[in-house]
Amino acid sequence: MKAFGSYNPIVLIIYFFSILLISMFIVNPVMLILAFGGGICYCSIMEQPKDFFHNLLFYIPLFLMIAVTNPLFSHNGVTPLFFLNGNPVTLEAILYGLNIAVMLIAVMYWFKCYNQIMTSEKILFLFGKIIPKLSLILSAALRFVPLFKIQIKKVHKAQKAMGLYSSNSYIDKLRSSMRVFSAIVMWSIENAVDTGDSMKARGYGLKGRSHFSMFPFTWKDGILVIFIGVFMIILAVGIIFKTTAFFFYPRITELSTTPLAWIVYFVYGILCFLPFIIEIKENLKWKYYVSKI
Template identity: 30%
Template sequence: MVIKSFKESHPIVLFSYFLSIIVISIIQRNYYLIVLITISAIIVDYFYNKRDFLKDMKYFLVLVLLVTITNPIFVMEGKDIIYQNSFITVTRQALIYGLVFGMLLASMLLWFKVMKRCISDSHIVYLFGSILPTLGLVISMSFNIINKLKNQYQKIKEANYHMPCKNKFVYYRNVIVILVTYAFESSLDMMNSMISRGYGKTKRTNFHLYSFKKDDLLKLLIIIILSLLCLWGYFGYYQSFYYYPMIQVYQFKLIDIVFFIAYVALAAFPLWLGGKKNV
């Protein structure tokens, strides 16, 4: 049987995978699982974004450090006090929870970036075009406008490369004005183009070359089975995990091996099929 690479999978398979991994990851509280999810997200991001990997890690570390430092400012719970004055109480539990939550938040950003590499505008239109055409169009336009603004910003920087500005505030203010104006003009041009083509007046069909094949069914079944195992582990064993007032010391059980393998297998699923064309 011919098995396509992960990026060449049917849009339903891609959407199901990223929906599963993001939802299952974001609900976790067990620090062992969050560490596994974070490591998996870093590896997958390296596989799909090698050129920007070091930049991603820079933002990853900054975000984790920022959340770790700021969490004790807003959450002053916990028994192990590290520092205390009349305004703030810093506890070990708050610092550790900030570190864990920062890792989870940063890993979510990596998953979204990988999703952006795998799911294109045509996938979004195909998935939501017939069910929710307006939503599909808005999501597709949102993805597209981000890339357009990024490219336009690079053009502005290149145009002003030989025109240094002493006042950075004025420079960035002008850049923002230019980008906002460009966004409005692009949106207006697109709206006029859609109106002239009769968008919204009659029911429309979308041309696509996607076909749901046997290998897509196999991938979807694997994703569903692994996701159900992960959800079973969460609702059955990890849902009540706590950090305050004391961090729960988790005792490993034999069943945990099954759930941990399921989490790692689901997170590493894009790597299995990353470069494979045939089996």
């Protein structure tokens, strides 16, 4: 299901830029938890359940490592809980480490969703006229990542069928891995040269060249852009008036509970869970139409 990905790339890049901009530069725990939850929910519906739970085996240890590392190296704060090798481990450092871990994992999940939604065609559509060479490099890089994985499996299986992995020696395994890596590097260079020659033969980047677009800007895109714009204005007002301001050092401040703060939290929550809501709505609509057949 990629109902949200069917919107115009201009709308999508504005949305992801807005979410990531706030997630990376806001320390407010409520807003970070909302970004964290929205990213996980959207990623869970975009991936297969097996892949989603398999990726948790990477994110959970990473989360714990980030959360534990901060209080071990940072001893700021006025509330010491215990002493480790003569250094105080403070409550502020522990909570700040948890907050940073939530922020980093949330940003990683949103970038993961971005990579699945923003395909090479959409990047070429956005930047093909402005910066054609850079957009070609970016789209080729994004396209080569999944191709690398497929090609590595093909080369590995082919060399395994030739008996190159029959030995249990670590040296032989290292040589075989280097052989696979060498083949993949040569394949990627040839593929890049072929792609560049093909694009050059088609007149890519020349002045006056017409562009075919598969992404028309519809009224739904306009409504969503207005929706995101209004919400970002509300969030900007909350940030300007320091409604979302929060500090861990030297003492943990209280979360703002003013009416404007609740409006900001609600608006940001809707913004973070917007793709998840759209995907669920389209899924329910699809099941309803299927049931009517």
